[in-house]
Amino acid sequence: MARILYIEDEMEIGSWVAEDLTSRGYEVTWRQSGENLEHYLKDIDIAVLDVMLPGLDGFSLGKRIKREVDNLPILMLSARTAVEDKIEGLSFADDYLTKPFHPEELAARIEVLLRRFQKNEDILEIGHLKIDPKTMLIINQNTDEEILLTGKQFYLFQYFIRHLNQILTKEQLYEGVWGEKYMDGDKTLMVHIRYLREKLEENPAKPVIIETIRGIGYRVKI
Amino acid sequence: MMRLFRSLLAKYMMIIILAIFLMQLVYLILAVFVFSLSKGIDETYSSDEADYEAIEKQWHEEGKQLQGATVQEVQQLFEEWKDKYADASMFWVNQDGDLVTQLDVTEELPAEWTPEYTARFIKERYDGDPFTVIAFVGNDESNGFIVFEIPREVFKTPLEMTYDKFGAVLLIGSIIIIFLFIFLSFLFFKGIRKRLLHLQEAMEIRDVDGLPVQIEVNKQDEIGRLQQAFNQMVDELRESKLREQEEEQLRKELIANLSHDLRTPLTKINAQIYELEKADMPASTANSLTVMERSIADIDKLIENLMSYTLLMASKYKLDLEERDVIRSVRESLATWYPAFEKEGFTVEVEIGTFKHNNWLVDPIWFNRILDNLLQNVLRHANSGKYLAVKTESTAQYDAFIMQDKGNGMKGITEKKGAGIGLSIVDMMVKGMEMDWEIHSNDHGTMIKIIKWK
Numbered sequence: 042m043a044r045i046l047y048i049e050d051e052m053e054i055g056s057w058v059a060e061d062l063t064s065r066g067y068e069v070t071w072r073q074s075g076e077n078l079e080h081y082l083k084d085i086d087i088a089v090l091d092v093m094l095p096g097l098d099g100f101s102l103g104k105r106i107k108r109e110v111d112n113l114p115i116l117m118l119s120a121r122t123a124v125e126d127k128i129e130g131l132s133f134a135d136d137y138l139t140k141p142f143h144p145e146e147l148a149a150r151i152e153v154l155l156r157r158f159q160k161n162e163d164i165l166e167i168g169h170l171k172i173d174p175k176t177m178l179i180i181n182q183n184t185d186e187e188i189l190l191t192g193k194q195f196y197l198f199q200y201f202i203r204h205l206n207q208i209l210t211k212e213q214l215y216e217g218v219w220g221e222k223y224m225d226g227d228k229t230l231m232v233h234i235r236y237l238r239e240k241l242e243e244n245p246a247k248p249v250i251i252e253t254i255r256g257i258g259y260r261v262k263i
Numbered sequence: 264m265m266r267l268f269r270s271l272l273a274k275y276m277m278i279i280i281l282a283i284f285l286m287q288l289v290y291l292i293l294a295v296f297v298f299s300l301s302k303g304i305d306e307t308y309s310s311d312e313a314d315y316e317a318i319e320k321q322w323h324e325e326g327k328q329l330q331g332a333t334v335q336e337v338q339q340l341f342e343e344w345k346d347k348y349a350d351a352s353m354f355w356v357n358q359d360g361d362l363v364t365q366l367d368v369t370e371e372l373p374a375e376w377t378p379e380y381t382a383r384f385i386k387e388r389y390d391g392d393p394f395t396v397i398a399f400v401g402n403d404e405s406n407g408f409i410v411f412e413i414p415r416e417v418f419k420t421p422l423e424m425t426y427d428k429f430g431a432v433l434l435i436g437s438i439i440i441i442f443l444f445i446f447l448s449f450l451f452f453k454g455i456r457k458r459l460l461h462l463q464e465a466m467e468i469r470d471v472d473g474l475p476v477q478i479e480v481n482k483q484d485e486i487g488r489l490q491q492a493f494n495q496m497v498d499e500l501r502e503s504k505l506r507e508q509e510e511e512q513l514r515k516e517l518i519a520n521l522s523h524d525l526r527t528p529l530t531k532i533n534a535q536i537y538e539l540e541k542a543d544m545p546a547s548t549a550n551s552l553t554v555m556e557r558s559i560a561d562i563d564k565l566i567e568n569l570m571s572y573t574l575l576m577a578s579k580y581k582l583d584l585e586e587r588d589v590i591r592s593v594r595e596s597l598a599t600w601y602p603a604f605e606k607e608g609f610t611v612e613v614e615i616g617t618f619k620h621n622n623w624l625v626d627p628i629w630f631n632r633i634l635d636n637l638l639q640n641v642l643r644h645a646n647s648g649k650y651l652a653v654k655t656e657s658t659a660q661y662d663a664f665i666m667q668d669k670g671n672g673m674k675g676i677t678e679k680k681g682a683g684i685g686l687s688i689v690d691m692m693v694k695g696m697e698m699d700w701e702i703h704s705n706d707h708g709t710m711i712k713i714i715k716w717k
Contacts (some may be wrong), residue, residue, distance in 0.1 A: 051530075057534035061537070092523075119528035120522065121523045122526070123515065123519045123522070123570070125519075141530040141532075141559055198502055201544070207598070209598070210591070210595055210598055212591055218679060254598070254613075255612070256597075258599060
């Protein structure tokens with residue numbers, strides 16, 4: 042199970058969040074300040090940092106962590122909501138959640154980050170598919186057969202898996218997968234989604250794995 | 264005193280004085296020059312002799328005394344005059360009109376003088392050259408007349424003669440001096456103009472922070488002092504800007520801390536509610552907790568809006584305009600909001616086409632904030648309708664986004680536009696980005712249009 046380093050100086054909030062995350066199955070290390078941080082960095086999958094901390098503040102801590110461990114996702118959890126704070130936070134952190142928050146929301150965001158950084162090795166079950174996010178092995182549970190995806194289809198589906206439950210617009214998908222600027226009216230993405238659906242969906246005419254959110258984009262949801 | 268000498272006024276006064284002085288000097292030089300030249304010319308007649316009136320008077324008197332004179336007597340008179348005026352010529356016409364005698368007359372004179380010729384002669388000579396005096400012989404007009412002629416030229420003074428010769432030089436000299444003066448004035452004002460234009464250009468230069476920059480002061484005259492005053496103003500501007508920035512920073516810091524301090528207890532309350540919810544409880548208690556939770560979310564949003572509003576009112580909320588694909592921004596904003604609407608069971612209809620120009624000049628943070636506030640309002644206040652539509656509209660006059668719900672409408676909000684603090688922020692931000700917006704609300708729903716005029 043994923044290991045979380047949580048730094049929060051407020052006793053009540055800290056104990057509550059640590060408890061809640063533990064009850065969700067995470068291994069939580071809760072510290073009230075950033076002292077001796079380096080001891081924990083090797084053994085964690087994600088860091089959740091408060092901004093207002095005694096001593097070194099959350100922004101400085103986060104930047105230091107990013108410098109030392111590049112592929113460690115960082116989520117800032119702060120009661121500071123000013124745009125400047127968010128902008129500064131997101132200049133290095135991977136997500137920024139403001140207090141007061143709902144524990145469901147925090148857990149969901151942690152999940153998204155873990156998946157994006159491939160720290161989550163849980164086998165996913167989406168509809169009739171069983172997916173190993175690490176190897177991107179896709180098994181059709183109806184037939185027990187592996188579904189093989191070619192080039193761009195593979196990357197496209199992987200992009201969906203790394204952004205589970207998120208609605209992705211055409212632009213975001215195209216730019217994320219092809220790495221080029223999306224030109225209005227380009228049909229490439231639509232064609233690839235159709236191919237992908239033909240391979241993945243039980244009924245490509247009524248897709249359930251890759252949902253169409255009309256007018257906005259697409260989503261793969263657990 | 265030094266100041267006065269350095270001034271442009273003093274300089275120009277110098278030019279004028281110099282010009283006048285030069286003019287006088289030239290006249291003086293010319294006078295001396297002419298005078299020395301005239302010294303070399305001999306005077307033929309003294310100023311007494313050259314008196315026209317005296318000659319006329321004397322000629323008339325001597326004519327009177329010739330009553331019944333003989334030709335010899337007349338000739339003798341002529342000789343006497345001739346001694347005095349060598350350049351003169353004289354003649355006598357008697358009562359019959361006969362030319363009796365003449366002395367040194369160069370022009371052709373008729374032997375017989377008819378009244379017509381006499382009249383013409385008088386008319387020609389009147390005030391003419393040679394100077395002519397006609398006097399009757401004797402006391403009455405019956406004895407004919409004697410005529411004295413002398414070229415006017417011989418009576419001229421040497422000064423007049425030199426003036427005749429060198430007058431053109433004097434005129435040209437004066438004209439040259441005048442032109443020199445005009446030219447110097449021109450150079451003087453051209454210099455001033457050039458410096459003023461340079462000054463204007465330098466004043467228009469802006470630093471990266473949008474403030475003017477200091478100007479190099481190279482002279483201590485009026486323009487130099489203007490430059491100094493400008494530099495002083497630049498310094499003061501910079502100082503005040505710095506002060507303003509410090510104040511802004513303080514205010515932002517204060518607001519950020521305040522918002523942090525308000526949110527921390529809210530988070531704690533939230534935590535307690537969450538813990539309570541885990542326990543078994545009657546439905547009414549559970550409902551109370553849900554209401555509490557929603558209230559906390561409301562307070563949270565209110566704090567956020569209050570802070571933004573305070574900053575906006577004080578114009579401390581920075582506006583950073585840039586070209587943005589707004590269609591994309593709206594779609595991405597909807598993508599993040601969609602799950603919240605989905606959870607509440609909303610029907611979401613999105614019909615976002617493209618505009619002719621998708622790139623609007625907006626502040627991305629402000630634009631998203633507008634969308635967030637409006638969508639939040641739909642979610643919170645139009646929940647009963649369970650419907651949200653987001654569309655684009657394009658006409659010849661404007662491009663617009665339309666947000667429509669089927670809630671109970673914002674009672675009174677159209678009359679008191681911007682009553683809600685969230686909507687006030689939308690209003691300020693929309694106007695700040697030079698866009699427009701409209702609210703149409705009734706009991707069956709609300710439609711909000713964000714308009715960009717073409």
